[in-house]
Amino acid sequence: MKKRTLMLAFFLISFASNAGGSRVSCDDDYGAVKKICHIYHDIDDPEITLAPPSNVSILLLSIRDNKGVKYLPVNVSKTFPDLPHYDAINCSITNIYRNNVRGLTFLTTLNLRYNEIETVKRDVFSDLTSLLALSLSDNKVKHIEDGAFYGLTKLMAINLNSNVCVNEKISSRGLNKTEIEIWVSKFYIQCQLQENSQSGQN
Numbered sequence: 780m781k782k783r784t785l786m787l788a789f790f791l792i793s794f795a796s797n798a799g800g801s802r803v804s805c806d807d808d809y810g811a812v813k814k815i816c817h818i819y820h821d822i823d824d825p826e827i828t829l830a831p832p833s834n835v836s837i838l839l840l841s842i843r844d845n846k847g848v849k850y851l852p853v854n855v856s857k858t859f860p861d862l863p864h865y866d867a868i869n870c871s872i873t874n875i876y877r878n879n880v881r882g883l884t885f886l887t888t889l890n891l892r893y894n895e896i897e898t899v900k901r902d903v904f905s906d907l908t909s910l911l912a913l914s915l916s917d918n919k920v921k922h923i924e925d926g927a928f929y930g931l932t933k934l935m936a937i938n939l940n941s942n943v944c945v946n947e948k949i950s951s952r953g954l955n956k957t958e959i960e961i962w963v964s965k966f967y968i969q970c971q972l973q974e975n976s977q978s979g980q981n
């Protein structure tokens with residue numbers, strides 16, 4: 780009887796801990812002047828979250844030079860609600876989902892250089908209403924969905940150098956919404972043309 784209760788308790792505990800999902804933590808250098816949190820672990824789970832709030836504001840969340848990182852963590856804004864800078868450079872990220880950047884309304888720069896991103900989906904960045912600069916250079920971008928940069932009303936620079944269907948860096952002071960829409964539709968058309976010409980060859 781006692782044994783059974785113990786087994787049941789054990790089952791409940793393992794179930795409960797599983798329900799929390801997997802987590803990754805970032806190692807801080809909070810003592811430094813520029814507070815940075817580095818993620819040094821591999822990430823191969825698309826639902827991974829960051830460890831619970833550490834109660835500090837950081838300047839930069841940084842993931843670098845780790846081909847074992849295939850996804851960005853989700854719901855980062857729950858840990859760092861006022862995060863201003865986010866880098867995930869030289870990893871193996873193939874996709875960006877809205878959950879990765881949801882609620883990061885104070886983010887001003889997002890740098891995703893040197894990854895494997897092929898598609899920029901519609902509406903993924905739409906919570907990033909303070910974003911000034913976005914870099915997707917040196918990826919494999921070949922599809923840009925219509926509305927991909929929707930909501931980025933403060934954006935002044937997008938770097939799309941060295942991709943498959945786009946190779947362009949655009950920056951300007953105070954670009955207005957119309958101008959951003961014009962670029963986006965230009966990229967969209969460029970990518971569509973490239974795709975059509977490729978499927979025509981096959």
Ligand SMILES: *[C@@H]1O[C@H](CO)[C@@H](O)[C@H](O)[C@H]1NC(C)=O
Nearest residue numbers: 800826827828853854878881
């Ligand atoms: C992320 O946040 C959303 C919205 O709050 C929630 O529905 C989802 O379950 C969260 N995901 C994880 C893995 O915690």
Ligand SMILES: *[C@@H]1O[C@H](CO)[C@@H](O)[C@H](O)[C@H]1NC(C)=O
Nearest residue numbers: 809831832833834835836858
């Ligand atoms: C978190 O911050 C609040 C206010 O800044 C403070 O009162 C509280 O003690 C802190 N909690 C921890 C665990 O550091």
Ligand SMILES: *[C@@H]1O[C@H](CO)[C@@H](O)[C@H](O)[C@H]1NC(C)=O
Nearest residue numbers: 843844845846868869870893
């Ligand atoms: C990317 O990271 C690898 C180590 O994982 C390093 O050897 C390589 O030089 C880095 N590439 C760039 C462009 O920084």
Ligand SMILES: *[C@@H]1O[C@H](CO)[C@@H](O)[C@H](O)[C@H]1NC(C)=O
Nearest residue numbers: 953954955956957958959961
């Ligand atoms: C945006 O900028 C363009 C070119 O600089 C200009 O022609 C247009 O009137 C502006 N639109 C708005 C809504 O400010």
